[in-house]
Amino acid sequence: MLDKIYVTKPYLPPLDEYKKYLEKIWKSQFITNSGPYHGQLESELCDYLGVKHISLFCNGTIALLVAIKALELKGEVITTPYSFVATAQSIKWNGLDPVFVDIEPKYCNLDPYKIEEAITEKTSAILPVHVYGHPCNTKMITKIANKYKLSVIYDSAHAFAVKKNKKSILNEGDLSVLSFHATKVFNTFEGGAIVSHTAEMKKKIDDLKNFGFQDQITVEGIGINGKINEVQAAMGLLQLKYIDQVIEKRNRIAELYREKLSEVNGISFLDGIKGVKHNYSYFPIFINEREYGMNRDKVYEELTNHNIFTRRYFYPLISRFSAYKNLPSAEEKNLPVAEQISSEVICLPIYPDLEHRDVERVIGILKSL
Numbered sequence: 272m273l274d275k276i277y278v279t280k281p282y283l284p285p286l287d288e289y290k291k292y293l294e295k296i297w298k299s300q301f302i303t304n305s306g307p308y309h310g311q312l313e314s315e316l317c318d319y320l321g322v323k324h325i326s327l328f329c330n331g332t333i334a335l336l337v338a339i340k341a342l343e344l345k346g347e348v349i350t351t352p353y354s355f356v357a358t359a360q361s362i363k364w365n366g367l368d369p370v371f372v373d374i375e376p377k378y379c380n381l382d383p384y385k386i387e388e389a390i391t392e393k394t395s396a397i398l399p400v401h402v403y404g405h406p407c408n409t410k411m412i413t414k415i416a417n418k419y420k421l422s423v424i425y426d427s428a429h430a431f432a433v434k435k436n437k438k439s440i441l442n443e444g445d446l447s448v449l450s451f452h453a454t455k456v457f458n459t460f461e462g463g464a465i466v467s468h469t470a471e472m473k474k475k476i477d478d479l480k481n482f483g484f485q486d487q488i489t490v491e492g493i494g495i496n497g498k499i500n501e502v503q504a505a506m507g508l509l510q511l512k513y514i515d516q517v518i519e520k521r522n523r524i525a526e527l528y529r530e531k532l533s534e535v536n537g538i539s540f541l542d543g544i545k546g547v548k549h550n551y552s553y554f555p556i557f558i559n560e561r562e563y564g565m566n567r568d569k570v571y572e573e574l575t576n577h578n579i580f581t582r583r584y585f586y587p588l589i590s591r592f593s594a595y596k597n598l599p600s601a602e603e604k605n606l607p608v609a610e611q612i613s614s615e616v617i618c619l620p621i622y623p624d625l626e627h628r629d630v631e632r633v634i635g636i637l638k639s640l
């Protein structure tokens with residue numbers, strides 16, 4: 272049996288270089304609570320990403336929770352069912368009601384043409400996701416949000432370093448939330464961040480992630496512990512030195528898949544978008560059973576039998592999970608595009624150290640089935 276190939280592997284920079292950061296941490300004994308690496312990483316990320324303010328977090332889910340809290344949202348929040356479950360969980364954890372709206376078929380993002388019909392008197396915000404790092408139709412979403420005076424939080428967990436017309440898409444909306452989980456393009460083992468536009472909002476977010484402390488004896492609001500530590504921040508600083516190489520290696524793998532899979536009947540993939548600098552965080556393909564001659568689950572099973580461990584992101588839809596399935600907006604008939612895409616998708620292995628011969632192996636099996 273050939274070696275196992277996983278859908279992803281974390282990028283780990285050279286250990287010797289990381290040890291130098293660790294030695295400094297040991298020496299200073301400053302290991303958490305906004306230490307020097309924390310401040311340095313916030314500043315370097317602002318420069319690299321082209322954003323004004325960033326607040327680091329222990330993970331993307333807590334960052335989402337705090338983003339919702341910071342905007343003091345109420346009632347209903349419009350979101351997509353085609354995402355990782357944390358997107359809707361963060362709404363629920365804040366005691367709010369998610370309202371699912373279908374996605375568009377081209378990039379699998381929230382369909383802006385279907386948002387308005389889901390707005391009610393209770394709607395306070397829209398929480399779209401830049402799925403697979405492909406930018407949402409931010410222009411239309413902004414227009415709708417302005418018309419109905421709604422807040423917008425982008426779940427940008429997949430969208431690290433993605434730019435449109437040379438500008439970071441992380442500047443869209445009121446807040447943008449990143450994940451630095453081990454499986455992401457940029458990782459701090461676990462981690463996340465909120466991008467905000469003003470110093471006031473950054474302070475509010477920073478206070479909320481530190482229990483609500485204003486000073487040693489004053490607590491405002493309902494804070495939480497969302498802090499990242501120095502060991503994580505150091506990992507982020509080192510990752511940043513390699514990030515362009517990491518994205519370029521992913522790009523080459525995506526190109527190889529595109530070139531070779533375009534010949535296969537019944538397999539389609541998402542096109543690049545003109546003017547968008549992608550990060551190649553995922554490589555989803557969509558299996559048309561009739562044309563390919565086999566359904567998605569069978570393809571998934573066959574790949575597993577060949578020691579290739581893909582993932583069906585995003586199947587099942589969030590709207591199928593127990594906390595959500597009884598919501599009126601979760602009904603299948605309300606989400607036909609998401610239901611269809613969710614039944615056809617497989618994410619193929621993509622990570623910087625994936626050998627091209629392993630990519631060829633995946634392609635070879637997909638061609639032979």
Ligand SMILES: Cc1ncc(COP(=O)(O)O)c(C=O)c1O
Binds near residue numbers: 463
């Ligand atoms: C779209 C999306 N939102 C939120 C999260 C949650 O991020 P984290 O795992 O850092 O909590 C993830 C990923 O893991 C995700 O893919």
